[in-house]
Amino acid sequence: MRNTLIIALTAILLWSACKSGSDKKALPIYGNREPITKMVNGRQETDTIYQTIPPFKFVNQYGDTISNKTLNGDIYVVDFFFTTCPSICPIMHRNMLKVYETFKNTGNFKIISHTIDPKHDSVPVLKKYADKLGITGNKWWFLQGKKEEVYTLAEKNYLVAVKQDSSASGGYIHAGYFVLIDKQKRIRGSYDGTDPKQVDELIADIKTLQAEPDQEIVQ
Amino acid sequence: MSCKLVGCMIALVGILLVAACQSDESLEFKRYYSSGALVYQQHCQNCHGANGEGLSALIPPLSDSGYLKKNLRLLPCYIKNGLKGRIIINGKTFEDSMPADDLSPVEIAQVLTYIGNSFGNKLNTINEQSAQKNLADCR
Numbered sequence: 001m002r003n004t005l006i007i008a009l010t011a012i013l014l015w016s017a018c019k020s021g022s023d024k025k026a027l028p029i030y031g032n033r034e035p036i037t038k039m040v041n042g043r044q045e046t047d048t049i050y051q052t053i054p055p056f057k058f059v060n061q062y063g064d065t066i067s068n069k070t071l072n073g074d075i076y077v078v079d080f081f082f083t084t085c086p087s088i089c090p091i092m093h094r095n096m097l098k099v100y101e102t103f104k105n106t107g108n109f110k111i112i113s114h115t116i117d118p119k120h121d122s123v124p125v126l127k128k129y130a131d132k133l134g135i136t137g138n139k140w141w142f143l144q145g146k147k148e149e150v151y152t153l154a155e156k157n158y159l160v161a162v163k164q165d166s167s168a169s170g171g172y173i174h175a176g177y178f179v180l181i182d183k184q185k186r187i188r189g190s191y192d193g194t195d196p197k198q199v200d201e202l203i204a205d206i207k208t209l210q211a212e213p214d215q216e217i218v219q
Numbered sequence: 220m221s222c223k224l225v226g227c228m229i230a231l232v233g234i235l236l237v238a239a240c241q242s243d244e245s246l247e248f249k250r251y252y253s254s255g256a257l258v259y260q261q262h263c264q265n266c267h268g269a270n271g272e273g274l275s276a277l278i279p280p281l282s283d284s285g286y287l288k289k290n291l292r293l294l295p296c297y298i299k300n301g302l303k304g305r306i307i308i309n310g311k312t313f314e315d316s317m318p319a320d321d322l323s324p325v326e327i328a329q330v331l332t333y334i335g336n337s338f339g340n341k342l343n344t345i346n347e348q349s350a351q352k353n354l355a356d357c358r
Binding site for chain 1: 266268276318
């Protein structure tokens, strides 16, 4: 009887140890990195410079200018879409709605959807789309800007493939990734926005990121 | 050993009897419905959702049985040629367009049988002949 109790207790302890261990995992930091060496108080110290999202400037569905500075101090999720997209966009935004619902009342958090078809997706078109999706306030922005800038940002900085292709349905091929950016503007995760399971992971990872101690914010 | 064999045979006869009892009609329904589920996954689900729930006010749900019944003859045309203009589904207005999808008459019949008998809908089997007939009347 006593032995059984001890075994049971040990099992519970082991299980809870494993559990708390996995809860505390830190998210990886993606992208290029380079070490820099500098002299601090006469001693040599090595630091790492991580790849960050460079300056940008776009307009949101309300016609407001949104730049990288507007997002200072925010954790945000980015995706690329177009309003007339017949393939993966509806499923992406059905899943993104879940992220929106989970965090819409949370501070220092944003969702950014860049249109890759700025010619069609004007500010009024994006506003109408947001309205129909049921998005209000300033938690989820739909951004419009110069096509080349959006494409470069997608491929070079958020590491998401985007391409115009008349043979693809809707005229564009693009990957349905949701990219998670931290307060220091570093990439911390990339999730298939068409897969509800990966979107659940994203939601869990945002919570992990929110619990990370604040560090010095770049720029 | 022989006991096991007898048991097996009884089970087999049982299965055969049940299968024989199914009418041709319900077999036809099952064939259309299960093929229709695949067509739905490949051609409709991204927009209309795994449970036919649609997407907010952008994409209508497929659960308005009244609408489906009323427009039954037009549904094959909507799938093949797309749908533009204002429609009212479950009391809500939708005005975005659905792109055309060049499915074959049998695929259209299959997917309509699936939609017509999922998401709370209960329609009869829509077979290839009736889809073909309705397609010929598309405007």
